[in-house]
Amino acid sequence: MAGGAAHRERIWDPALRVFHWTLAVLVIANWLLGKIGPSDMTLHFWLGYGVIALLVFRLVWGFVGPATARFTRFVRGPRAVVSYAREMIHPHPTYWPGHSPVGALAVVAMLGVLALQVTTGLFADPDDYINVGPLASTVSSETSRMALRWHNRGADLILILVLLHWAVILFYRLWKREDLVRPMIDGWKWVRRR
Amino acid sequence: MIPVKAIALAAALALPTLAAAQDAKDAVEARHGFMKMLGINMGQLAGMAKGEIAYDEAAATLAAANIVALTQYDAPALFVEGTSSEDMPESEALPAIWENPDDFRASFVALREAAAGSPDAVKGGQGNLGPVLQKLGGACKNCHDDYRKDD
Ligand code: HEM
Ligand code: HEM
Numbered sequence: 541m542a543g544g545a546a547h548r549e550r551i552w553d554p555a556l557r558v559f560h561w562t563l564a565v566l567v568i569a570n571w572l573l574g575k576i577g578p579s580d581m582t583l584h585f586w587l588g589y590g591v592i593a594l595l596v597f598r599l600v601w602g603f604v605g606p607a608t609a610r611f612t613r614f615v616r617g618p619r620a621v622v623s624y625a626r627e628m629i630h631p632h633p634t635y636w637p638g639h640s641p642v643g644a645l646a647v648v649a650m651l652g653v654l655a656l657q658v659t660t661g662l663f664a665d666p667d668d669y670i671n672v673g674p675l676a677s678t679v680s681s682e683t684s685r686m687a688l689r690w691h692n693r694g695a696d697l698i699l700i701l702v703l704l705h706w707a708v709i710l711f712y713r714l715w716k717r718e719d720l721v722r723p724m725i726d727g728w729k730w731v732r733r734r
Numbered sequence: 735m736i737p738v739k740a741i742a743l744a745a746a747l748a749l750p751t752l753a754a755a756q757d758a759k760d761a762v763e764a765r766h767g768f769m770k771m772l773g774i775n776m777g778q779l780a781g782m783a784k785g786e787i788a789y790d791e792a793a794a795t796l797a798a799a800n801i802v803a804l805t806q807y808d809a810p811a812l813f814v815e816g817t818s819s820e821d822m823p824e825s826e827a828l829p830a831i832w833e834n835p836d837d838f839r840a841s842f843v844a845l846r847e848a849a850a851g852s853p854d855a856v857k858g859g860q861g862n863l864g865p866v867l868q869k870l871g872g873a874c875k876n877c878h879d880d881y882r883k884d885d
Pocket of ligand 2 (some may be wrong): 566567570571572573574575581584585587588589591654657658659660661662663664665666668671672673674688691692695698875879
């Protein structure tokens, strides 16, 4: 591991940053609406459609967006993951120019579980005749029941992944003394090419 | 050799268990049927509210009256001991029902209260269905959230 001195670079484009913070707000709000919201879940549905729009944008951006947003650039093989994981435990910044190979796994997991969550939501039928997923009537009642089941489990998965997401960010901040949040806000990050 | 008396005793002891098993199955089937009847009438109202079925005042009133009639039935009594989702694969009734019997009963009474007056409330046009459905559906949801297994 060599490379020159760390320098500041604009690694997150504005669209990706807006995507991230809108996603965070919508997912937290919708999770809470699901758990403790009113029994009329209309707002839950609308915020859910918002999340669908964001995920579609992210999918497209992952192919046509700037380099740091592209899946092909940050999703790496097991060798790179293991090698980064070894480096990651040391108490100093990694100055990685984008999502690290380990971070990439979390990105893919979060986007994947969210995609699953909105899909199962569309087909879920809680048998209350007011909050029926808009596509539930296109499938059998066993399927819409299963969708509801996975929507509920998905909510737990999202909670776990998001808590992990926050824990790792805190780990970078406190143990590695590297601030990942600031770059997600203004786009600029200290990086070192290698 | 097993004495005849012992066999007779064993049979006498086994009989009530068999009968109880049948009672349990009947209770689960009965409450599934009960919920389905609620569902069919809710489906009528929801279909009209969404415009999938043409609004028909007499049909709406009848569906609501059916729901009122159903809520007069003592449905919580169908949730007999030993029929929770942990006892039988076909049951989705959470053990919480038997841990909080009073609250479970109150959730059912809440549906009865939500249904009160609905046969009149659904009269007068499609637009009147929405609020009635929200009230009824909210009562279904509240009870399902707490007492129906869905994970
Ligand atoms: C429910 C809430 C959240 C969700 C679902 C979420 C999801 C994501 C996703 C999908 C990414 C990848 C971005 C991309 O390339 O598309 C990401 C990155 C990031 N998130 Fe979140 N996020 C949430 C909340 C937060 C919060 C509250 C913070 C701040 C403490 C935060 C800080 C970050 C940072 C710093 C990155 C960049 C990580 C890196 O440098 O590789 N996130 N998040
Ligand atoms: C990121 C997006 C979403 C999140 C985080 C989310 C989260 C949740 C949560 C936490 C619950 C309550 C589960 C429980 O009872 O434990 C729930 C229920 C539900 N959600 Fe979502 N959801 C999302 C998107 C959607 C979408 C797009 C739809 C449909 C258009 C949808 C439809 C439903 C339905 C029908 C229920 C069942 C309500 C019930 O059981 O009474 N959700 N959701």
